[in-house]
Amino acid sequence: MRGQLRKRVKSALTYSLILLILFYTLVPIVWIIEGSFKTHEQNSRVPPVWIFQPNFEAYDRISSRIFHFFSNSLMISVSSVLAAILVSIFAAYALSRFDVRRKRDIEVFILSTRMGPAFAFIVPFYLIMRDLKLLDTQIAVILIYTAINVSFAVWILKGFIDEVPVEIEDAALVDGCSRLKVLLYVTLPLVYPALIVTGTLGFITSWNEFLFAFILTREAAVTLPPAIASNVSFMNIDWEAMCAYATVSMLPVLTLALLVRKHLARGLTLGAIKG
Numbered sequence: 611m612r613g614q615l616r617k618r619v620k621s622a623l624t625y626s627l628i629l630l631i632l633f634y635t636l637v638p639i640v641w642i643i644e645g646s647f648k649t650h651e652q653n654s655r656v657p658p659v660w661i662f663q664p665n666f667e668a669y670d671r672i673s674s675r676i677f678h679f680f681s682n683s684l685m686i687s688v689s690s691v692l693a694a695i696l697v698s699i700f701a702a703y704a705l706s707r708f709d710v711r712r713k714r715d716i717e718v719f720i721l722s723t724r725m726g727p728a729f730a731f732i733v734p735f736y737l738i739m740r741d742l743k744l745l746d747t748q749i750a751v752i753l754i755y756t757a758i759n760v761s762f763a764v765w766i767l768k769g770f771i772d773e774v775p776v777e778i779e780d781a782a783l784v785d786g787c788s789r790l791k792v793l794l795y796v797t798l799p800l801v802y803p804a805l806i807v808t809g810t811l812g813f814i815t816s817w818n819e820f821l822f823a824f825i826l827t828r829e830a831a832v833t834l835p836p837a838i839a840s841n842v843s844f845m846n847i848d849w850e851a852m853c854a855y856a857t858v859s860m861l862p863v864l865t866l867a868l869l870v871r872k873h874l875a876r877g878l879t880l881g882a883i884k885g
Contacts, residue, residue, distance in 0.1 A: 648853075675837070682831055686751045686752050686823075690758075720764050732825055745827075746826070746829060762812075766811070770804035779797065807874060824836040
């Protein structure tokens, strides 16, 4: 009886904790979505209004610009992810398979590029892009996002490649394959979940990045995060437009996360169990 009671108490505590985490996570999302359908007066009420007549005025006001910001975000995020994966594949394979001098130092250095605050890099990046006349262009943001994504992409891909038995590649080499063919036709098909995980995490990072996009763009290459912030002025905050932009911005990320959730779980638990 005591054992059953202990199991029931443990289960109750576990489910209570899960519900608390879900509440903490979902309430802000629900508040943003509801805010996009409220009037300014309803968004300003304290306590908040949860039951109301939906209003689509905010979506009508942003409809003329949302496609511009959305297409910029999509183009920049996808391009930077593809470029980062292309670079990281070769770097990860070299670090995994070859006896590179000071390999550990190189790996730590690659990872350390993500440890510095973004404010420490924004001024030199801005000056470089200004001298190259790339301010307010998609290319400038793509280059920076590629550099940001490469660091963790190398580590994720290297972890997957480490799990591929070397004997499989040796057999392909004996059969006459070159190293490049081994990588393309043997190793990569075995680690395709790594490409999905890397691409998903890189896409989310690029899609949500604010500081570099805010500083380096003005009009032509503005992405969704700066567009959301542009609704805040000295005298007023357009809560309805902000919530509408944020709601549209969440949809691609949530959809992608749902589609690749199994591969994301595999990537996040990589290295937790060793055979």
